[in-house]
Amino acid sequence: MTSNLRQAPRRYSRLRLCVFWLAERLARASGGRWFYARLFLSPPLLRHEVIRREGLPASLDGLRIAHLSDLHAGVLLGATSMAGVIEATLAENPDLVVFTGDFIAGEVGPGVDLAGVMAPLAQVPLGAFAVFGNHDYRGRQEGKIERAFTQKGWGFLRNRGQRLGDLPLVLTGVEDPEEGREVDIQAARAGMGPGDLELCLCHNPSSGSYLARQECLAILSGHTHGRQIDLPFLRTLGPAHPGLRVELGPTALVISRGLGVAGVPLRVGAPAEIVLLELRKG
Ligand SMILES: [Fe+2]
Numbered sequence: 238m239t240s241n242l243r244q245a246p247r248r249y250s251r252l253r254l255c256v257f258w259l260a261e262r263l264a265r266a267s268g269g270r271w272f273y274a275r276l277f278l279s280p281p282l283l284r285h286e287v288i289r290r291e292g293l294p295a296s297l298d299g300l301r302i303a304h305l306s307d308l309h310a311g312v313l314l315g316a317t318s319m320a321g322v323i324e325a326t327l328a329e330n331p332d333l334v335v336f337t338g339d340f341i342a343g344e345v346g347p348g349v350d351l352a353g354v355m356a357p358l359a360q361v362p363l364g365a366f367a368v369f370g371n372h373d374y375r376g377r378q379e380g381k382i383e384r385a386f387t388q389k390g391w392g393f394l395r396n397r398g399q400r401l402g403d404l405p406l407v408l409t410g411v412e413d414p415e416e417g418r419e420v421d422i423q424a425a426r427a428g429m430g431p432g433d434l435e436l437c438l439c440h441n442p443s444s445g446s447y448l449a450r451q452e453c454l455a456i457l458s459g460h461t462h463g464r465q466i467d468l469p470f471l472r473t474l475g476p477a478h479p480g481l482r483v484e485l486g487p488t489a490l491v492i493s494r495g496l497g498v499a500g501v502p503l504r505v506g507a508p509a510e511i512v513l514l515e516l517r518k519g
């Protein structure tokens with residue numbers, strides 16, 4: 238794992254992009270969107286992760302965070318695909334909801350359309366917050382997604398931090414390390430004081446070792462889709478997947494396999510998931 242916050246952007250060949258474009262539209266025409274929502278999102282897998290820390294303040298002991306990621310709204314997933322995701326998330330009564338990027342596959346419209354269906358997630362006690370992923374900057378129209386979700390109560394952590402209520406816990410977030418114009422964790426941490434602990438949102442887990450530090454309980458990432466189709470050869474088509482959880486000294490790097498897909502409406506050995514994290518003392 239690299240120790241740089243910035244990552245080199247990946248660029249695919251025109252041939253590969255054409256194959257994906259065609260595969261997605263063929264899948265959609267043969268009912269692939271319905272099939273995917275029915276098979277993988279009704280409901281998605283619920284994965285539990287416990288984040289333990291000696292001396293955790295009593296006010297943070299038992300805090301629960303629902304972590305969603307990588308919807309890739311577009312040809313294969315839309316607002317009508319989301320009922321099982323929203324219901325399963327709210328059924329867990331999380332204190333906080335976070336989303337770690339890739340709202341869209343390419344076009345910005347389907348991402349804007351998600352804001353209405355995802356509005357109830359912002360009603361949890363500590364609110365809902367998001368960072369962008371590499372796909373979200375396509376055409377530099379990510380501000381449209383931000384505006385639509387902000388109107389529904391969501392917050393965006395674009396190189397900034399957000400104190401959670403009056404708790405000694407700051408949620409920090411950075412722009413995507415591949416495609417963000419500026420990626421500035423120092424700015425995100427500027428409002429932290431002595432004794433504050435941190436949860437950090439960063440779409441790309443390859444930047445995790447740069448973000449880990451004593452005050453940071455966990456870094457929440459997505460991007461890899463857990464390899465989506467975890468079979469020989471096919472698993473190498475996507476970004477490097479370091480695992481579901483990597484301990485980086487005092488900080489846990491938690492990687493969501495996400496909820497959406499790229500290319501084909503199929504996952505093998507990498508279920509769509511909501512990660513439910515719980516902070517615990519000890
Ligand atoms: Fe993604």
Ligand SMILES: [Fe+2]
Pocket residue numbers: 339370371372440459460461
């Ligand atoms: Fe991504």
